[in-house]
Amino acid sequence: MFLAGSHGSTVDKNAYTMCVLTQFHRHLKRRDVYAEASARWRDPRGQLLDGADWVAAKGPALTDLQLPEHPETLLPEHALVLHLALRDVAARLGTDGVDVTVDEEGRLHVARLKAMPEPPSLVDLRKRVAAMLPRVDLPELLLEVMGRVPGFEEAFTSVAGGVSKLADFHISVAACLTASALNIGYAPVIKAGTAGLERDRLSHVAQNYLSAETFSLANAPLIEEQAKIGFARQLGGGLVAAIDGMRFVVPVPSIYTRPNRKFSAARGA
Numbered sequence: 001m002f003l004a005g006s007h008g009s010t011v012d013k014n015a016y017t018m019c020v021l022t023q024f025h026r027h028l029k030r031r032d033v034y035a036e037a038s039a040r041w042r043d044p045r046g047q048l049l050d051g052a053d054w055v056a057a058k059g060p061a062l063t064d065l066q067l068p069e070h071p072e073t074l075l076p077e078h079a080l081v082l083h084l085a086l087r088d089v090a091a092r093l094g095t096d097g098v099d100v101t102v103d104e105e106g107r108l109h110v111a112r113l114k115a116m117p118e119p120p121s122l123v124d125l126r127k128r129v130a131a132m133l134p135r136v137d138l139p140e141l142l143l144e145v146m147g148r149v150p151g152f153e154e155a156f157t158s159v160a161g162g163v164s165k166l167a168d169f170h171i172s173v174a175a176c177l178t179a180s181a182l183n184i185g186y187a188p189v190i191k192a193g194t195a196g197l198e199r200d201r202l203s204h205v206a207q208n209y210l211s212a213e214t215f216s217l218a219n220a221p222l223i224e225e226q227a228k229i230g231f232a233r234q235l236g237g238g239l240v241a242a243i244d245g246m247r248f249v250v251p252v253p254s255i256y257t258r259p260n261r262k263f264s265a266a267r268g269a
Contacts, residue, residue, distance in 0.1 A: 138181065139189070142174040151221030156209045164209060168196030172205040180210070 027033045034043040049057055058069070068074055089110055092098045099111035136144075146153045153170050157163055166172065175189040175197055191197035226232050 139174045139178045142177055143170065145222070146170045146174070149221050149225050152218050155218035155221065156214045158208050159211070164205075166196075166201070166205075169205070171196035172201050173209065176202055176206045176210055180206075 024033065028035065028041050035041040036043070036046075048054075062069060089098075089100065089108075093100060098113070101109045101111075103109060153173060154163070156173055171194075175186075178184075179186050179189050179202070186199060186202050189197060190199050190202065195201065
């Protein structure tokens, strides 16, 4: 960094700048310093609520994140998960395909396990199952579910809590759900001359009957109905995984399951 000159040692500006930037980035990653103008590198504690604001938001926030009010009940659970993960890694050391290194800062790095090749029997089974699945349109599937599970359609009440008395209401709900799920808008599902598929009807149903609250209520009867299916019960021992707001039975617990930060920071998401 220092260069000797005729007038003594001088500072190399380029080397000094690079050194400062390198150290700044290093301490940013370690959260020793913060960049307040950055959304990613600012101090997260600066966004914490306090006083009356926290009291007002605490209940809904803890419910949405599925967190207890006091961390004493949550920390032992995380400690157990960490212990099981470390014990599993330690048991795999020295085996083929397990690459473990320690960096200069003492951090442990475990390379991803290589996927096992799919056996021919699994490939054949996947093709046979795909061939047996019926090819139906999504709206037809939704209408069939509504016929089998009345509580699904009944969950879509108005913003005032009333039950719709519109004719062919189930058709309108199926069309709106299809347009929303496929992100195609209403144009492909509108059918002039059919009351349940008119543009005004679909717009009315979407604005007044489809909401986060009604979606949550509609999920409950579907989950209960799925629990009655013997095949679904055979898939696992009652454990539940939440994926994009939907819940599925999973076969076994796994220490490798983590929240997907791309979609949510909540547990199990």
